[in-house]
Amino acid sequence: MEAGTVRNVEIALPATAIGGIAEEIQKLPSNRIYQFEGFIAARSLKSQDPLFHITGFSLIE
Numbered sequence: 001m002e003a004g005t006v007r008n009v010e011i012a013l014p015a016t017a018i019g020g021i022a023e024e025i026q027k028l029p030s031n032r033i034y035q036f037e038g039f040i041a042a043r044s045l046k047s048q049d050p051l052f053h054i055t056g057f058s059l060i061e
Contacts, residue, residue: 013040017054025057033060 015036017025028034037056043049 013050013052014043015052015054021054021056025054028057034058035060 015038017038034057036052036054037058038052038054040050040052043051
């Protein structure tokens with residue numbers, strides 16, 4: 001929230017998913033809009049580049 005108002009933010013980041021979430025994402029049709037949930041962390045101990053780790057998603061209708 002900003003000044004008491006919900007604000008939508010768009011950003012382009014590399015992302016990763018593992019296990020069952022990754023398998024589900026591979027099956028998603030690309031012509032739909034989804035909301036992804038997760039967290040941003042450094043890519044690795046040697047690289048501080050941000051990486052979005054997907055932990056869940058839902059279809060936006």
